[in-house]
Each structure stands twice: as C-alpha cells, then as structure tokens.
Amino acid sequence: MIFFDIDGTLIDHASASAVATLSFYDHFAGRIASDRLDFPVIWETILTTHFQRFTRGEISLWDQRRGRMRDVFRDPGLNDAECDSRYRVFMEHYELRCGAYPDAAPCLQRLEGKELGIISNGGREQQIGKLKRAGLQRYFSVLMFSEDVGAGKPDSGIFLEACRQAGEQPAACAHIGDDLIADVAPSHALGMQAIWLDRHGLGDDQVSAPRISTLHDLESVLSGELRSKQVAEV
Numbered sequence: 481m482i483f484f485d486i487d488g489t490l491i492d493h494a495s496a497s498a499v500a501t502l503s504f505y506d507h508f509a510g511r512i513a514s515d516r517l518d519f520p521v522i523w524e525t526i527l528t529t530h531f532q533r534f535t536r537g538e539i540s541l542w543d544q545r546r547g548r549m550r551d552v553f554r555d556p557g558l559n560d561a562e563c564d565s566r567y568r569v570f571m572e573h574y575e576l577r578c579g580a581y582p583d584a585a586p587c588l589q590r591l592e593g594k595e596l597g598i599i600s601n602g603g604r605e606q607q608i609g610k611l612k613r614a615g616l617q618r619y620f621s622v623l624m625f626s627e628d629v630g631a632g633k634p635d636s637g638i639f640l641e642a643c644r645q646a647g648e649q650p651a652a653c654a655h656i657g658d659d660l661i662a663d664v665a666p667s668h669a670l671g672m673q674a675i676w677l678d679r680h681g682l683g684d685d686q687v688s689a690p691r692i693s694t695l696h697d698l699e700s701v702l703s704g705e706l707r708s709k710q711v712a713e714v
Contacts (some may be wrong), residue, residue, distance in 0.1 A: 483656070484620075485655075486611070490584045492578070496578035499577050505519045508576065512556055513553075526630070535631065545567045546567070575610075578610055579613070580615075585615065588619040590699060601625060603625065603629055607625060629641050639667055673699055673702070675690050675691075
C-alpha cells in the first residue's frame with residue numbers, strides 16, 4: 481500500500497489559505513485588531529497552536545476551529561454558533577481556491593492499479609471534499625484521518641491503523657508527505673518506506689529518507705526502494 485499525505489503533497493493548501501486568509505480579514509474589516517499585512521502570520525500561528533491540540537487528541541475538530549476564532553477576534557466569550565459562522569466564511573473563500581498540484585493527478589494515474597491510501601491530519605469531511613473536488617478520491621481505497629483514531633501525525637497510532645485497514649505490515653507500505661516531523665520521521669521509524677516531498681527545495685542531509693521535489697519522480701524512487709528491499713530480503 482502506498483499512502484499519501486494530502487495538504488502540501490496532493491493539494492496546494494498553502495496558496496489557497498494565503499488568499500483566503502486576506503479575504504477573511506477583508507470580510508471582517510474593522511473587527512480584527514491587527515494590521516492586514518501582519519494578519520496571515522497571526523492566522524497561521526493561531527491555527528498551528530490549536531490544530532496541534534486537536535492532533536494530540538486534546539480537543540475536538542470543531543473546538544480547535546472555535547478556539548482559533550476566539551483568538552483571531554480576541555474575544556474569549558464568543559459563543560460556539562458565532563465561532564462556527566465566522567469559520568465558515570473562511571472556508572467559503574478557501575474552498576474556492578483549493579486545488580490539486582499539477583503533478584498530483586498524473587502521478588496517481590500512473591500508479592493506477594496499485595493499492596493507494598491516504599493518511600491525513602485534516603478533518604474527514606473537509607479532506608474528502610478536497611479530494612472529490614480535485615477528482616482524486618477515486619484512486620484511494622483506504623482513507624485514514626486523525627479524528628478516526630483520536631490523534632494525528634506524528635503519533636504512530638494513525639499510521640498503524642491505516643496499515644491495519646490496508647491489511648499490511650508497515651514494512652510493506654510506503655508513505656509520501658511534505659512534513660519532516662509529521663510525515664517522514666514517524667513513518668520511517670515504523671519501518672515504512674518514507675519519502676519526503678520537498679516541494680520548496682529545503683534540503684536536509686540529516687533526513688534518512690529519499691527526497692523528491694515533484695511527484696513526477698515518485699515512481700522511480702518507489703521502484704528503487706522496492707528493489708533494494710527485495711535484495712535485502714533475499
């Protein structure tokens with residue numbers, strides 16, 4: 481089974497979020513106590529803080545969204561319904577701009593016939609929606625999300641449950657992702673074929689996993705990894 485991360489790997493989350501964040505700011509003009517130019521960084525900082533609480537299993541998916549809204553508007557007394565309403569404003573702008581990377585569909589088409597799966601920290605409904613709109617969902621037989629197991633990457637549980645649902649041992653699976661901490665390190669530690677998709681050319685000689693800059697190179701890396709594994713087993 482070949483598992484993929486979604487955001488930053490198949491779907492261009494960062495570009496969509498950058499534009500949607502400013503649209504969100506403009507929608508609530510005068511109600512957010514920060515400068516427009518500074519807001520994208522503030523938004524990402526708040527998002528990271530609460531989303532990490534969600535992936536650690538400390539709060540629910542919607543509670544992390546509500547926490548973000550209360551911090552963005554600096555209003556701890558904002559009720560749940562108003563938080564949800566404001567969050568949906570962001571999502572409307574985000575979903576309009578959220579699409580697949582140009583190399584995603586061609587890569588999956590070339591892998592058609594192989595068993596493919598998803599391991600993602602995002603909410604199930606939201607992430608499946610991204611895959612559907614991008615025309616990618618049909619390629620995957622196993623879809624594993626952090627809310628399914630109560631904790632997200634880099635926790636080993638989400639990887640192990642995905643492998644269990646695939647009916648495979650970790651050593652028989654590959655995982656492709658863009659995040660060294662959430663994707664590469666934990667999958668490698670479990671014995672999976674961890675592959676780092678380094679779209680931004682960060683590079684790191686300390687990473688003990690193959691590095692690619694585009695999904696167009698994935699097949700050659702997978703073939704090389706598989707051949708090495710077969711030789712080792714012989």
